[in-house]
Structure formats: structure tokens, C-alpha cells
Amino acid sequence: MGVLTKDRAICLRAVDYSETSQVVTLFARQSGKVRAIAKGSKRPKSAFDGPLEPLSFGEIVFSGVHKDTLATLTEFQSQPVRGEVRRNLAALQNALLAAELLDLLTEEYDPHPALFDHVLEFLQDIEEGRAGPDRRGLLVRLILFQFALLHEVGLRPTLNACVNCRRPVAVDRRASYFSSTANGLVCRDCEMNFPDKIRLSPKAAHCLVDLGRIAQADQATLDEIEQVLIHHFTHILGHPPKTAAHLLNA
Numbered sequence: 001m002g003v004l005t006k007d008r009a010i011c012l013r014a015v016d017y018s019e020t021s022q023v024v025t026l027f028a029r030q031s032g033k034v035r036a037i038a039k040g041s042k043r044p045k046s047a048f049d050g051p052l053e054p055l056s057f058g059e060i061v062f063s064g065v066h067k068d069t070l071a072t073l074t075e076f077q078s079q080p081v082r083g084e085v086r087r088n089l090a091a092l093q094n095a096l097l098a099a100e101l102l103d104l105l106t107e108e109y110d111p112h113p114a115l116f117d118h119v120l121e122f123l124q125d126i127e128e129g130r131a132g133p134d135r136r137g138l139l140v141r142l143i144l145f146q147f148a149l150l151h152e153v154g155l156r157p158t159l160n161a162c163v164n165c166r167r168p169v170a171v172d173r174r175a176s177y178f179s180s181t182a183n184g185l186v187c188r189d190c191e192m193n194f195p196d197k198i199r200l201s202p203k204a205a206h207c208l209v210d211l212g213r214i215a216q217a218d219q220a221t222l223d224e225i226e227q228v229l230i231h232h233f234t235h236i237l238g239h240p241p242k243t244a245a246h247l248l249n250a
């Protein structure tokens with residue numbers, strides 16, 4: 001069976017492998033992303049208390065740690081949850097988008113414990129009702145998670161000055177822009193060099209210059225920032241995230 005590794009993990013994806021087994025993508029705190037086969041997970045009696053579901057989290061044991069080959073999941077003790085993520089459609093959609101982005105932007109066995117803690121807190125906030133009943137609290141968490149993800153995987157956008165001329169972006173007096181090709185904010189004097197730029201409202205620009213403002217931003221500003229982020233992730237990935245459709249149509 002080989003060496004057993006214990007970790008804490010969030011299930012990002014689960015696909016049927018056979019009548020009785022699943023292939024799962026887990027994001028583990030110490031191990032990073034792990035793709036594993038959960039043999040017998042769909043049998044009524046298994047080591048997994050039922051099939052693994054995306055967004056469930058708990059303690060795992062697995063063996064066979066080799067990049068590009070499936071590990072074998074031998075235990076998944078999922079933490080009992082009230083299922084709030086599944087009862088609230090907006091929460092489910094936002095959490096699934098976070099899971100998809102984590103899966104697409106992290107490498108196998110490349111650990112990001114701070115990001116793990118961030119996404120786990122996001123899920124627990126939803127479960128325990130701290131994200132609020134409306135879309136606003138969810139969107140605040142989703143946006144902050146997305147910036148944390150970009151930071152952790154080395155794609156942090158430049159937000160403290162114009163990427164091109166390095167001058168501070170004067171968000172009060174002049175229009176400012178976000179460009180995915182430039183990976184950051186672009187000022188009015190430089191925007192003509194970046195055909196893909198998106199014009200930002202002053203409020204949205206303020207939030208990007210100082211991410212600490214996002215928690216207090218109004219719904220319209222959050223919606224605007226999320227549209228910019230979806231556009232940006234589409235540029236990075238080369239396709240729109242599958243689970244972002246609900247946000248693109250917002």
C-alpha cells in the first residue's frame with residue numbers, strides 16, 4: 001500500500017470512475033492539490049460515509065504520492081455540516097467557482113496552507129451563516145479569496161500604481177482602468193496601449209487600490225469588481241470558468 005499520508009482537505013471535484021468508485025480532486029492543507037481514486041466510495045458501506053461531494057471537507061488519509069498519477073484515498077472523515085452551502089444557490093455557485101479556480105490554478109503537490117485556511121474559512125462562514133443571507137457577504141468573500149488566490153500562485157496584479165508608467169493611480173480625479181494583459185491598473189495616460197482594458201468606476205478603482213475597502217463596498221461596486229475578475233480569470237485560463245456563468249449573466 002505504501003506510505004500513508006494524513007492531511008486535512010477540501011473536495012474540489014468528484015467524478016464517477018466506475019459503478020462504485022470516484023476520482024476526486026482534493027485540496028489538502030499540507031500536500032496541496034491531490035488527485036485520488038476513492039475505491040468503493042459509492043458502495044453503501046465504505047470507508048467514506050457515502051460518495052464524496054464537492055465542497056465537503058475533513059481529515060484524509062491517502063497513499064501513492066506521485067505527480068501525474070492518481071493517489072489512493074483510503075479515508076475521508078468529512079466534517080458534519082448543516083448543508084447551508086447546498087441550500088443557498090448563490091452560496092453554492094460562489095463556492096463552486098472558488099473550488100474550480102483553485103483546481104485550475106494550483107499544481108499537484110504544491111501546498112498553499114494560507115490559501116487552504118482562506119477557502120476553508122469561506123466555506124465555514126457560509127455553513128455557519130456568517131456570510132449573511134444576501135449576495136453581498138458572499139461576494140465580499142469570493143472577491144477577497146480570488147485576490148488571495150492570484151497572490152498565492154504568483155499572479156498578483158499590480159494595484160498600487162499604473163503598471164505602465166508606475167505613477168500612482170489618481171482614482172478621484174481621473175478615469176482608471178484594469179488591463180489583464182498588463183496584469184494591473186492602468187492610468188488614463190497609458191490606457192491607449194492596452195486594448196483589453198476595462199474602465200473602472202471611481203468606487204471600484206478605490207477598492208482595487210486598497211483591497212481593505214472591499215468589505216465595506218456596496219453591491220454595485222462588488223458586482224463590477226467581480227465582472228473584472230471573471231474577465232481576468234478568463235484571460236489567464238484561456239476560457240471562462242465553467243462555474244462563472246451565473247455571475248456573467250448577473
Ligand SMILES: [Zn+2]
Binds near residue numbers: 162163188
Ligand atoms: Zn500610466
